[in-house]
Amino acid sequence: MIESVPAGSGVASTDPLDAGSPAVVVSGVGRIFAGKRAERAVNALEQIDLVVAPGEFVSLIGPSGCGKSTLLRLIADLDTPTAGTITVFGKSARQARIDQEYGIAFQQAGLLPWRSVAANIELPLELHGVGAAVRKARASELLELVGLGDFAEKFPDQLSGGMQQRVAIARALAERPRLLLMDEPFGALDEMTRERMQNELVRICAETGAAVVFVTHSIPEAVFLSDRVVVMSPRPGRIREVLPVKLGTADARGEALREHAAFFESVGAVRELLHGAPTSGALGVER
Numbered sequence: 001m002i003e004s005v006p007a008g009s010g011v012a013s014t015d016p017l018d019a020g021s022p023a024v025v026v027s028g029v030g031r032i033f034a035g036k037r038a039e040r041a042v043n044a045l046e047q048i049d050l051v052v053a054p055g056e057f058v059s060l061i062g063p064s065g066c067g068k069s070t071l072l073r074l075i076a077d078l079d080t081p082t083a084g085t086i087t088v089f090g091k092s093a094r095q096a097r098i099d100q101e102y103g104i105a106f107q108q109a110g111l112l113p114w115r116s117v118a119a120n121i122e123l124p125l126e127l128h129g130v131g132a133a134v135r136k137a138r139a140s141e142l143l144e145l146v147g148l149g150d151f152a153e154k155f156p157d158q159l160s161g162g163m164q165q166r167v168a169i170a171r172a173l174a175e176r177p178r179l180l181l182m183d184e185p186f187g188a189l190d191e192m193t194r195e196r197m198q199n200e201l202v203r204i205c206a207e208t209g210a211a212v213v214f215v216t217h218s219i220p221e222a223v224f225l226s227d228r229v230v231v232m233s234p235r236p237g238r239i240r241e242v243l244p245v246k247l248g249t250a251d252a253r254g255e256a257l258r259e260h261a262a263f264f265e266s267v268g269a270v271r272e273l274l275h276g277a278p279t280s281g282a283l284g285v286e287r
């Protein structure tokens, strides 16, 4: 089933103008939410600098309220920074949104209950005027990619939570984005389904070559999925440290990795950082 989507085919064709640009550049970004009175203003993010390379998987982790979702929303141009700049593949966040450079997936799958699974995946293509035959072909290709080839005509309420989330990921990939922005996409799933979805996501990223910015509360999830883990401090959210945790290629990141000493070492290091202890150097074991 996976063979129907050749490696790299999930990625938008490269615009020669932005070839070589990082997927995301966040530079000196801050976000203050104004209150009715000045003392009520919320300083959510301060001095955020982050560069995400094409194809790189970066997780954001930190205490509740430290600004993870805010940062993701700024990258997605769903909100505007009060300081600093953000570019996505060399374009302003706004232009990147207009050009559909990224797909988004949130904790709630957010599927339309009256549309079939295939029709949900086709929706972004339909909104952008893609013809029916191309839409249908793309939806069936994506359903194979996320392992739901037999569910095209089902409706969301006929699927489990994990399956619905896979449909949401397929929908996010519909326009072949080179970047996925994911805010706790597996947060509502039980532990076993969650781990299975993590395995799937590693495979999907390897097949599509998409970069990912991934918000999570789960340290093992961040370590299992990521090339780098960005640990944030409590409000005002700042980057406390960026840990390179890449524990191997997609092929090497199977179930066995969860029992590997390097995995536990990285989990421990992220946990220590979250609790404020310093650390140094790369933790990952390249295999």
Ligand SMILES: Nc1ncnc2c1ncn2[C@@H]1O[C@H](COP(=O)(O)OP(=O)(O)OP(=O)(O)O)[C@@H](O)[C@H]1O
Residues within 6 Å of the ligand: 033, 042, 044, 062, 063, 064, 065, 066, 067, 068, 069, 070, 071, 235
């Ligand atoms: N639209 C808004 N107006 C005012 N304050 C906001 C707004 N959006 C977020 N905030 C505040 O900004 C801070 C950061 O919120 P954000 O949702 O980004 O944190 P988070 O790290 O994603 O939290 P969690 O892990 O609990 O989801 C919080 O104090 C929140 O209350």
